[in-house]
Amino acid sequence: MNVTPSELAAAIRTIPDFPKPGIQFKDITPVLGNARLLAGCIERMIEGHVPGEVDAVVGIDARGFIFGAAAALRLQAAFVPVRKRGKLPFRTIEQSYDLEYGSNTIAMHVDALTPGSRVLLMDDLLATGGTAAAAIALIQRLDARILEAVFFVELESLGGRARLGSTPVRSLVAY
Numbered sequence: 001m002n003v004t005p006s007e008l009a010a011a012i013r014t015i016p017d018f019p020k021p022g023i024q025f026k027d028i029t030p031v032l033g034n035a036r037l038l039a040g041c042i043e044r045m046i047e048g049h050v051p052g053e054v055d056a057v058v059g060i061d062a063r064g065f066i067f068g069a070a071a072a073l074r075l076q077a078a079f080v081p082v083r084k085r086g087k088l089p090f091r092t093i094e095q096s097y098d099l100e101y102g103s104n105t106i107a108m109h110v111d112a113l114t115p116g117s118r119v120l121l122m123d124d125l126l127a128t129g130g131t132a133a134a135a136i137a138l139i140q141r142l143d144a145r146i147l148e149a150v151f152f153v154e155l156e157s158l159g160g161r162a163r164l165g166s167t168p169v170r171s172l173v174a175y
Contacts, residue, residue: 003040009173011037012153026153026175028124032066042070044172045122045150051076054147055117058082060135061106064123067152071122080112080119082135093141097134106131108138115143126151126171129160136167 011030018025031037045067056078059068065081072079085094085105092107113119119139126132132149139146146167154161154171161169 003037003044005172008037008041012173028152041152041172042067042074046071046074049075049120053118054120056080056113057120057122058135058139060123060131067124068122071120080108082106082108082138093138095134095137097130099130106134113139113142113144117144119144119146121146121149124152126154126160127158129163132160133163136164
């Protein structure tokens with residue numbers, strides 16, 4: 001199922017003025033709705049990683065769950081959700097971060113990762129990097145080792161990659 005990044009990019013549609021005027025929303029649902037493209041996207045996201053090398057795939061709420069869970073199955077690894085505060089049922093650690101207009105907090109179960117776990121972080125979009133940086137902080141607080149942060153789409157002009165420090169970052173489609 002060899003899918004090229006240009007095929008993936010061609011399937012992403014831009015929705016002008018969503019969710020508010022001036023935003024050019026990158027809609028990935030056409031990729032999700034095409035089994036060949038979705039499978040190829042997952043294969044590209046896990047490129048360079050093999051079963052046994054990754055202990056856990058951490059997916060960021062909510063679309064990161066789609067890519068992360070599929071990648072975890074393919075890599076025979078655990079899947080760990082990072083959710084918005086108040087959405088996980090067990091004891092959590094939390095990390096707050098700033099947004100353009102305010103702040104948010106994400107959480108992870110306190111026992112989600114063991115020290116030294118080899119982790120692949122996944123999400124659909126890297127924009128300003130706030131959420132991903134907060135997820136990286138949570139992973140590091142549990143003494144796990146981040147192998148790579150992988151994103152389907154990156155909005156390069158927003159500079160999110162710079163906020164992720166020394167974490168290796170890869171994206172499939174960049175705007």
